[in-house]
Amino acid sequence: MPTGALIEFTNISKRFGGVTAVNDLSFTVKPGRVTGFLGPNGAGKTTSLRILLGLVAASSGTATFGGVRYRDLPHPLQTVGAALEAATFHPGRSARDHLGVYAIAAGLPRTRVLEVLTQVGLAAHAAQRVGGYSLGMRQRLGLAYALLGDPGVLVLDEPINGLDPEGIRWIRGFLRDMAAEGRTVLVSSHLLSEVQQSVDDVVIIARGELIHLGPLSSLDTDAAAQTIVDSPNRDALAAALTTAGISFSIGRTGLLAATSDPALLGHLAFEAGVELSVLHRQKAGLEDSFLTLVGGGHSL
Amino acid sequence: MISFLRSIAAEFAKIFTTRLWWILALVLFGYIGLLAGGLAVLFSGLQTGVISPDTVNTGGGELSGFGSLPPIIYSFASSIGYVFPVLIGALATTGEFRHQTLTPTFLATPRRGVVLGAKTVTLLLVGAAFGLIALAASVGIGGGIMSAFGVDALLLDPETWLLVARSVLAMALWAAIGVGLGVLVPSQVASIVIVLAFTQFVEPLLRLAASFLEVTAKIGNFLPGAASDALVGASIFNLMTPAGAAPLDWWQGGLVLLGYAIVATVIGYAVSWRKDVT
Numbered sequence: 289m290p291t292g293a294l295i296e297f298t299n300i301s302k303r304f305g306g307v308t309a310v311n312d313l314s315f316t317v318k319p320g321r322v323t324g325f326l327g328p329n330g331a332g333k334t335t336s337l338r339i340l341l342g343l344v345a346a347s348s349g350t351a352t353f354g355g356v357r358y359r360d361l362p363h364p365l366q367t368v369g370a371a372l373e374a375a376t377f378h379p380g381r382s383a384r385d386h387l388g389v390y391a392i393a394a395g396l397p398r399t400r401v402l403e404v405l406t407q408v409g410l411a412a413h414a415a416q417r418v419g420g421y422s423l424g425m426r427q428r429l430g431l432a433y434a435l436l437g438d439p440g441v442l443v444l445d446e447p448i449n450g451l452d453p454e455g456i457r458w459i460r461g462f463l464r465d466m467a468a469e470g471r472t473v474l475v476s477s478h479l480l481s482e483v484q485q486s487v488d489d490v491v492i493i494a495r496g497e498l499i500h501l502g503p504l505s506s507l508d509t510d511a512a513a514q515t516i517v518d519s520p521n522r523d524a525l526a527a528a529l530t531t532a533g534i535s536f537s538i539g540r541t542g543l544l545a546a547t548s549d550p551a552l553l554g555h556l557a558f559e560a561g562v563e564l565s566v567l568h569r570q571k572a573g574l575e576d577s578f579l580t581l582v583g584g585g586h587s588l
Numbered sequence: 589m590i591s592f593l594r595s596i597a598a599e600f601a602k603i604f605t606t607r608l609w610w611i612l613a614l615v616l617f618g619y620i621g622l623l624a625g626g627l628a629v630l631f632s633g634l635q636t637g638v639i640s641p642d643t644v645n646t647g648g649g650e651l652s653g654f655g656s657l658p659p660i661i662y663s664f665a666s667s668i669g670y671v672f673p674v675l676i677g678a679l680a681t682t683g684e685f686r687h688q689t690l691t692p693t694f695l696a697t698p699r700r701g702v703v704l705g706a707k708t709v710t711l712l713l714v715g716a717a718f719g720l721i722a723l724a725a726s727v728g729i730g731g732g733i734m735s736a737f738g739v740d741a742l743l744l745d746p747e748t749w750l751l752v753a754r755s756v757l758a759m760a761l762w763a764a765i766g767v768g769l770g771v772l773v774p775s776q777v778a779s780i781v782i783v784l785a786f787t788q789f790v791e792p793l794l795r796l797a798a799s800f801l802e803v804t805a806k807i808g809n810f811l812p813g814a815a816s817d818a819l820v821g822a823s824i825f826n827l828m829t830p831a832g833a834a835p836l837d838w839w840q841g842g843l844v845l846l847g848y849a850i851v852a853t854v855i856g857y858a859v860s861w862r863k864d865v866t
Contacts, residue, residue, distance in 0.1 A: 335866075342698050343691060344864040359698035370695055376688040378606055385605035393598035393696040395590070433692055 290440035292319025292472030293354030293367070295340065300349035302335055302496075309335045311496040313349070317474045317489075319440070322467045324487035324504075325476040328582050332496040333476045334372070337445050341370050353441055365394035369434030370443040375426065379419030383410055383429050386418060387436060394437055404432040409458075423450035431459075441472040448482045460486045480507075480578040494582040507577040517553050518542025518566035528560035529553075542566045595697050595706030599680075603714055608679060616672040616718060617725045624664045624730030627824075631657050632737035658742040659751055659822035661730035665722035666755040667823040670762045670816055671787045672722070673715035677766020678783055680711055681856075682776035690865050704861055708767050708853060715763025719756035727752065751821055754838055758816045761842070764849035765812065771856025787813065795825060809836050815844035 295317035302310040310332040317323045327333050338344040340351040342358035353361065353368055361367045377386055387401040405411045408428040413421070418429065427450050434442055448456055463486045467473045477483045480490075490507065492500040500506070516539065519525040529536050529545060534553075536545040542565075545553060550569050557564050603609050633639030635657065684690045697703050727748075731741040742748045766783070773779045791813045798808025808814055817823035818841030836844065 338864070338866065341695060343694060344866060361698070364698055365696050372691055373688075376691045378602075378683065378687045378689055380606040380608075382605070385601070389598050389601045389605065390692055390696040392601050393594050393693070395594050 290366075290438055290469075290471065292440045292470055294318060295351070295353055295441065295443075295472060295474060296355070297336065297340070297351045298349055300336060300339055300351055301347045302332075302339060302344065303347045309496050310339070310346075313493065313496070313498055315491050315498060315501055317472055317491070319472040320467055320470050321488040322463050322473045322475060322483075322486050323489040323491060324480070324483045325474055325491050325493075326480055326483070326578065326582075327478065327493040327499075329478050331478075331493050331582070333478075333493065334445055336493070337370075337372065337443055337474075337476060340443065341368070341372075343372075363394070363437070365390065365396065365437035365439065367437070367439055368441045368443060369437060369439040370445075371427075371430035371434040371447055372445045373430075377418040377421075377426070377429065380417055382415050382417055383421075383432075384414040386429070387432060390433065391436060396437055400436055400438075404435045405429075407435060408432045424452055424455055427451055428455070440470070442466055442474070444473075444475045446476055446478070448477065456482075463487075480575050484574060492578065492581055499581050504574070507574045507581075514570045515545045515547055515550050515553055516542045516566055516568055516570055517545055517550075517557075517564065519557070519562050519564050521562060524560065524562045525557065525564075528556050528562055531560075532556050544570070591697060591699065592702050592706060595702050596709050598693075598696070599703075599706050599710035600713075603676075603680060603710065609676060609714070612672050612676055613718065613721050616669055617721050619725075620664050620669045620722045621725035621729040623668055624661050624726040625733055627664075628657075628661050628730040628733040629737075631661070632734050632739045635739055636737050638737065656742070657739060658731065658734060658748065660824055661734065662723065662726045662748065662751060663755065663817070663820050663822040664730070664824065665719065665726040666758045666762075666820045667813075667817055667825060669718070669722040669726075670759065670813070671783060673711075673718045673759045673763035674766040674769070674783050674787065675780070676714060676718065677711045677763040677768075678770040678779045679766075679776065680707060681767050681770025682774055682779045685774040685860070686776045688865075694865060700862055701857070704767075704771065704853065704857055708764050708849075711763040711767050712760045715766075716756050716760040718763065719759030722759065723752050723755055754842075755820050757842060758819045758845065761819075761845040761849055762816065765845065765852060768849050768852025768856055771861050772852050772859065774860045792825070810844055812845060812848050815841040815848075817841070819845060 297313050297315050300310055300313045313336060325333055335344060339346045340358065350357065358364060358368065383405060384401055387404065388398060391398055391401055402411060402414065405414050408431050410425060410428050410432060413425065421429065427447060431447060434444065447459055451459060463473055463475060475483060487504055489503055490500065517525065518541065526543065529543065534545050534547055536543045547553065548569060550567050554567055630639065684693060693703055694700060731743055734741040769782065770779055773782060791811055795808050795811055795814055798804040809818065815836060817825055818836040819838050821838055
């Protein structure tokens with residue numbers, strides 16, 4: 289069983305001309321866990337991952353796998369499997385030949401090609417030219433490439449894009465399985481909800497800078513709570529809230545009262561003799577915390 | 589070293605797992621076969637009197653001025669066919685940029701110099717194979733027709749087979765030049781336009797223009813096509829240009845071609861190959 293290596297970003301910066309794409313980014317990714325690398329589009333996720341894989345040169349800083357830079361790995365495909373964007377194929381080459389080329393380059397047995405195609409559910413299309421593949425099939429082929437060397441580290445850039453619901457469910461289980469086997473799994477996404485059910489840890493960046501780092505549960509904050517309350521006689525309810533000095537706004541499902549205490553509202557209504565039809569606290573979800581962190585989510 | 593050999597094997601697999609190589613090889617064989625065959629019919633016919641010189645306007649040129657016919661016919665393989673190895677070399681590199689296959693390639697072999705070196709070695713061999721295909725057409729079809737007319741096809745002359753060997757070498761070097769051009773001009777469309785415009789129009793015109801003065805003719809000898817013809821030792825172009833400066837020796841021509849390949853590849857490595865892959 290391949291063992292995962294620790295991924296370390298140390299003070300990584302990247303400038304393209306005068307634009308700073310990544311600014312002094314440092315974090316580690318542990319083996320045996322699924323780490324979500326999150327941020328809005330344009331936050332610098334893909335650039336960071338390409339620096340990690342030696343495809344883009346950092347302006348400063350280092351990124352390593354167990355202390356070794358990608359280009360110094362003696363057996364790169366057997367150590368790290370990476371799937372970046374979906375369109376890195378010659379359209380006239382079959383999936384089998386596409387993987388075959390890189391199996392040869394990495395010194396892997398040709399039998400791995402059919403094994404990984406089977407693993408991602410493409411065995412039936414192995415001889416088909418990739419030009420005719422759907423987006424979801426291309427994503428799976430990219431994943432098959434990452435798995436070719438049975439690596440201990442997986443680096444996946446937006447692997448869920450373009451997958452159908454069945455594929456999404458499959459990849460969630462797949463990510464969990466990989467981490468359970470002790471591998472290091474780093475998976476990027478611009479939507480927390482896409483990976484929320486799979487990740488243990490989150491690394492959140494925006495505008496090229498680290499915003500938040502920690503276990504998924506660290507996003508579960510309760511700061512901005514409101515309570516939704518409604519009544520068949522909404523005007524009477526509104527009057528009662530105004531009298532009690534509780535500010536509110538009118539929402540789709542009722543009045544959004546600025547308090548985290550439903551019992552207080554229940555008591556007010558009882559006192560005022562107003563019948564209630566809705567009363568529950570609205571908890572800020574993980575996604576809300578995420579959007580707050582990355583700057584209101586206006587770019588989403 | 590092992591990673592270099594694996595890289596070469598992978599580059600071969602890349603060439604032979606798409607359809608381009610056999611389409612180009614087929615067109616090369618047909619094109620050279622048609623030209624060598626057609627001109628073999630014309631010249632053999634004229635030489636043996638089957639075709640009356642009066643029916644062809646030779647511009648007053650004497651038939652004896654052609655010198656020995658077979659080397660000229662055989663050299664069509666390289667003097668006309670050299671554009672094919674350049675194309676497959678350029679497409680092998682520009683295709684990596686166009687289809688973004690540099691990403692999986694550099695992930696599998698992070699040492700980029702190793703990949704480019706492997707590609708050059710691979711294309712040298714593919715170019716040599718294209719040379720053999722083109723010579724099969726020029727010697728097979730052209731020589732066959734000359735023999736049929738009773739003209740000595742010089743197939744037992746060792747000089748003919750030295751010409752064949754030098755033609756294979758020239759075609760190999762042309763494919764390496766294609767690789768160099770491909771890294772120098774990574775845009776596939778631009779690369780193809782440059783190959784076609786340069787080989788089909790610019791260089792023939794430059795060679796012709798250069799040949800009128802002795803000093804420019806010496807410079808003209810260093811044009812890649814002229815160097816290639818010098819390496820091979822015979823070319824239809826030598827007939828079509830006025831007698832200028834003596835061409836380079838065959839080995840000098842070979843070194844000039846090799847120089848073009850190395851310079852283009854080294855500069856291309858710096859300007860595109862080692863840059864960020866985004």
